[in-house]
Amino acid sequence: MSDSEFDQKAWLARIGYSGPVTPTLETLNRLIFAHSHSIAYETLDIMLGHPPKLDVTTLQQKMIVSKRGGYCFEQNMLFRAGLRSLGYRITSLQGRVIRGLAIDAPRPAIHMLLQVDLPEGRDGGRRDRHPRLSYSGSRYLAASRTWAIAARA
16 A cells, blocks of 8 residues: 555544644644554564564554554654645655764664655654654654654755
């Protein structure tokens, strides 16, 4: 199933979102909040040695139909499909965790990030249980242990 076959209605119902769907920054903030508070961060399959499947059909079955959660890539792939179905322009990125290390420390890129292009500039989200906004040259939005980093264009 491609993003164009994404079941937008089922996703919005799963995250309990019934607000506006116009691709704006305000809608993005609401979707980040709704998604992150409805679909848990979960690593059960990985811990059980089951390789994750990242196609949209499998992700919808797992996180929408079966009402389970997902880890970083699963969460972001589903969220990306949802945002694209609403008309958002998304660039997928990868990131490294360097907590406690030098900024140039060699680390694998094991996290997925989403960059969202908006008329107001670029924006993205850190998905967490307690969304927060912080501004410092770049803007970080909240949404479940994943980062999407954006700088104003």
